[in-house]
Amino acid sequence: MLFPTATFAIFFLLVLPLSWLTMPWPHRWRPSIVAASYVFYSWWDWRFIFLLAGCTLWNQVLAVRIWRTQDQTRRKALVFLALSGNLAVLGYFKYYDFFVNSTDDLLSVVGLDVPLGLRSIVLPVGISFYTFMAISYVVDAYRGEFQPTTLEKFAVYLSFFPHLVAGPIVRPAELIPQFDTPRNPRRVDTSRAFYLIATGLFKKVVIANYLASSIVDDVFGAPGQHSSLEILIAVYAYAVQIYADFSGYTDIAIGVALLLGFNFPQNFDSPYAAVSVQDFWRRWHMTLSRWLRDYVYIPLGGNRGRRPILTYRNLLLTMLIGGLWHGAAWTFVVWGGLHGTALVWERFWRERRGPDAEPASAWHRWRARLLTFHFVCLAWIFFRADSFGAAWDMIQGLLTGWGESSPLVTTGVLLAIAAGIASQYLPARIPRLVMARFSRLPVLGQATVLALALMVTSVMGPEGVAPFIYFQF
């Protein structure tokens, strides 16, 4: 079930009153919200609800055992078992064919021809997201940072439909305590929720889909047939497309959760206004960034190593794993590697230069923003391209086809890119002002504004609904 569909609208109009009406009785609310979430998930493929249920049981049983066990060796064994189970399922569904293919390629390089079995495995939607949330739960229990809750509450935490298929990756300590605190049905931040849902829909349905169909798909599909200008604009367009697509989804998810009375963490904070790659990761997919920090970077040693080289290694490894999380392909690993290398370089530079390394003046900050944006765009080429050959064709095409005609570079495309980038620099007070004004409108006024927003989005969007890019991750 996709957010921008009539099916979801009907589903949500049923779930919204059901959730608020049953909320005073948690033992009724929890099973009903789990049931609703499972219906939402089963819309893609009903068989995968067993996977989700299995993941819930496995992690709940082990987290409770870990929490209750005193013996440190046994606790370690249990957490290892829990992580192995989670990673095995993720590995099977997401990486099986990738590893088999890569092994086959490697063996053939050394002249060995070993027949390896490939399977047609369908990737369950959102598996990477809920597996990461389950890992958070178990590891936090192991670290003594979060006491495992009841199976019912954990099932709600893992399957709660607003975040189920594409995040944000919510930590147990952020969401589970909200299930214990009664939500106040008289104080719902509806204006923020509606603002997020309406802008999220516009970003996804209009901006992302328009750029994809107008230039990105054509140019990335056959870069050799396009001029350098078209390739350059397509790369910028993809940067805006992926931002509009993913942040649009997150905005809708946060808005939907708000209407149900729950707060999700922020996931994007104007990433293309970043002044460094480090700053970019503070603003892009923030919940994944901190997950990687807490469950990969720190266990690897973080920045505790005596020698800086160990910190650099940890940074690089974390970003390589982050790249692989996005997809089972070497192009994603290279994307992660590029970001990791840039983070290492920035850290090295700052350690050498100290405070001088920071952009001090406004001019330096703008230069840093421009450089960071272009580095991020360069890395996006590997993220979007379906092979190294295609990525290389794009990079080569950027240099060799200047002066050729560029029919795909239209005013509409340039305006959409400009709007996407300009939105990063919108002062936070403007949306706050819009939300405040909206919140003071009467019921009919609010409904009219929303209906008009829906109409404009519907007219300007393409026919049909394209899936969100991050669903495949």
Add this chain to the structure above:
Amino acid sequence: MPDDQLPPLPPLPDEETRTIEQAVPPAVEDAPRRRARDEQGPRRRLWSAGHALIVSMLALAFGLLLNAPGIHKSAYNKSDGWQRDIALAITGPLADVSHALLLDRPRKAVQAAVGRSGADDIDTDIGLAATPPPATAPPTGKAKPTPNSRDKPAFSPDRKLRLWVAGDSLVITPGFAVIRASGASPAIEAVGGVDGRIATGLTRPDVFNWFDEIRSRVKELRPKVVVLGFGANDDKAYMTGLPKGTSIDAFGGSLWRREYARRVGGLMDVINRAGGFVVWIGLPQTKSSEQTQRFDVVNAVVQKEAQKRPGRAAFVDTYTMFAGENGGYAQFLPDGSGRLRKLRADDGVHFEREGGDMIAREVLKVMNKRFDLTSWRKTAGTRERR
């Protein structure tokens, strides 16, 4: 509860749990001050959950009326069946009410402003003769012999062969592969990119009218070769745009075949009349054996129509091209070196990039049979030697 009233997140226990990106101080030191300044402003009024429900329902109801023409078109475009009947029964009167209350005007105004006037019109006129004229070269049962290189129209970097690709979602990956592959020949110029439209076909001009699209694009782009791929969404016993007094029977029945052949042949004729050669990419086997059987029916009709037009249309058989060892569906197939490659997407229907490349090679073979795309090299070589 507004976000500024939220309880703070639990503090991080020690310095090593700082984010990767927080491992050094933030680059922009004035950011917190700026943010704090930005966050000042009028406060939002909080409402009840009941208010949220009422606003949502009113907004959707009002939105339904404002968007009624578009929603009615979507209902009309649905696959035939009880769901479509119900949707039409609801959206038809809704569109009438919207029109009577002039609530469809804002939508029309926005459509006009963004250049999409008429997007809600339901156009089922496919513009083909009810009885198809016989193909100009009547079928003889034997294919026209392949022309030798002297008979073939020659193209060169100075006079390029213009190529265009169009079709449903199945044509997208092979289409881009054809364009990439043709990029290796300076004698071929891809025009108009890949016009691939998801969930469309030849049976439902109301969903997307390919007949109008192809007529106008062929006139505009003047392609010499048009690579087409249709049929994956046509395997149903329902068609719109039927000539008056005509009906069809079950999918694959004689009336269905006759009508589908009229559309396929009509489309080929439109392209031929504009001087274009049609390369039609057939439907492959899929993971579902029932769907494969249905695709077989569609392929048979298309193949027959292509055979009726020797020298003007060719059919690329992907059905056998992607067959596995036992002749059935296979997602992975060995490449030239014998190593397994993933050729089909996880959905069991569409192609992966390497599958598209395989089809592209076949398409280029067909084009090389029909056109002379290489003799210019000899001429250029001779000129250079002189």
